[in-house]
Amino acid sequence: MAKGTWSEKDKPKIPGFYHRMQIVAEESANNIQGVLSMPVKSDWGPVNKVVSVSQERHLKNAFGNNANFTAYKLGKLALLGKPKELLLYRLVDSAAKPGELILKNTESSPTNVIKLQTIYPSSRAFNVTIRTNIINESAKDIILYENTTQLVEVSDLTGSIDEIVDKINKSALSDYIVASKVENATGTLADMVNDKFTGGNDGASNITNTEYLKAMKAFESHGIDGFTLDGVTDVGLHTSVKTWINECKKEGLDILAFLASNSESLSQANSKSKEYNDYLMHNVYLKSTTYDGITYTAAEVAVYVAALALGKNLKESVCNETTIFDSVEPRLSRTEIESALESGTIVFDVIDNEVVIVDDVNTYKNYKNEKEEALGNIRAIRFINTVNKQTAGAGKDYIGKISNDETGHTVTLCGLKTFFETYQKLGIIAKFNIETDEELQKNAQSDEFFWKWDAEYINVIKKIFSTGNLK
Structure with missing residues (x-):
């Protein structure tokens, strides 16, 4: 088979997939990969819609900067974890209503x-x-304030009521308000001083689990890698999240969920982790932590942990990762930390006055055999999810285009093999094997091809043991 490179403008028929997939694999390993999603509450922003933000400036523009709502408070916290992309969905209840003047x-x-x-x-x-x-x-100036802060001024408005409405809606005021003419309205616009908008409702007081479930459904079509809640500890909602991510997995969408129960003690948190026993589920425990003068709960810190974990490239881990936080409570003993890791609970320690994540564990700890031990870590699962996503994405190069015979199988396997060769070169895996699944293929339909892979996963160093001798 010929080798070469290709681009969107230059697509050789056979060589095309080889180098392209090699580049995709390398970029996946070296670049920030994870897309994090989170339903939020706010006093501003589009409702029932997935919105992408990548900088605090985008967050403020989309949802305002009111830290009393989770969109800004926890959206900002998530951005500090540096995920590839943050997707937010503003939840509202039936009372949501625009303000009017x-x-x-x-x-x-x-x-x-x-x-x-x-x-x-x-x-x-x-x-x-x-x-x-x-x-x-003969002209009017319109100034929009929030409390006493001037937001926008539009000067020299003239003309009929229709013309003024049109000018308002085409001005910078349209970032905040929309104008409409009252039927049969005529005359000259009257002056006013600091007249307030009334009747507005944020729709954030009576959010139910139903609204969260709608948000989760909306995220499905956005290629997300992770999901977290905006500080919510409701047990029923957490159960729904676990059910949802496992249903998504059946549909080929691998989502890591990061939550924190309202546990009064570490033992309660560990019990919840054992109850989950799922490599897609992550349970964070602490009582409180602070950053920049703000105190956060465990459920809020789960947002940061999710972003930080997804923001790492495939060669990195959040094991022993220094966080942004200034302090953490409670301070756990060595025995308590060991019990947390054995249960699959993410906990924190203080080393050299820095708050660190002890290990990148998930809640899957009831291993069927020793080989499954690697599945109890975020890094390993992210690698598997990436392989699933990238090889599935590469399927478009074969489906409907390659004959389902031995030659077609060889071409397909050679193309898929490049992913693993790249991961091997980057030190994520050692030996690997990719081949036709003969057991399944012998009973396959005429349009079905079954393949399988296995790889020797290379973990990061987590424990260093030394021996010292004085002579």
Whole structure:
């Protein structure tokens, strides 16, 4: 078989897949890979929609900067973990409603002429001042404030009510509000001073598990690698998350879930981890931790752990990883830490005044044999999930294009082999084997091809033992 390279503009028929998949595999191992998803609550932002953010600036633009809501408080925390991408979904209840303000004309008996409405359901303290333009007495200036902070000023608005509405909706004001003409409205826009928007509701007071389940369903089509909740410890919702990620796995979508139960003690957290016993589930334990003057719960810290774990490349691990936090409670004894790791609970220690994650464990600890021990670590599962994702993605190069005979099988296996050769070169695996699954293939239908792989996984060094002798 010929060898070579290809690009989107240059696609040789046979050589194409070889070097392309090799590059994809290497990029997957070397680059930040994980996409993290999280439902959130906010007083701003699009509702029931998946929104991608990669910087704090994007987060503020999309959902505001009110730290009393989880979108900003925990979205910012997640970004500090540096995932490849953060996907947020704003939850709202049935009370969600935009704020409104009615503008009137200057008639002796003023009538309503323009309705201003916030572009999202919100109770943000917006208010508007309308004044006569200093230079042009026939024109108006509109200034939008939040409390006493000026957000936008649009000057020199002239013309009919229809024209003013159109200008408002084409100005920078449209980042916050939308204007509409009241039916049959005429006249000149009246001045006002700091008139407030009313009737707005964030829709964040009565969020139910049903809203969270809708968010989870919405995330399925976005190629996510991880999922976390916005500080919620509801047992029923956690059970639903576990059911959901395992259903997704059956559909070929591998999602790592990072949660924290409302455990009063480490023993309770360990019991929950043992109950999960699932390599897709991760359970974080602590009482509290602080960062930049803000105290976080275990369920909130799970957001950061998720982002940090997914932000690592495939050669890295969060074992002994220094976190952003200033302190952590409780301080666990060595015996307590050992019990946590044996149960599959993610815990923290303080080393040289730095808060570190002790080990990158998941909750799968009831191994069927010694070979399964590697499955109890985040790094190993991320590698397996990446292989599944990349080889499945490569399937488009074969399905419907390669004959289902020995030659076609060889071509397919040679292409898939390049993934493993690259991972071997990068030191993620040692020996590997990729071949036709003869046992399944002998009973395969005419359009089915079964293959299998195994690899000797190379772990990271987690324990160093020394022997010293004085002579």
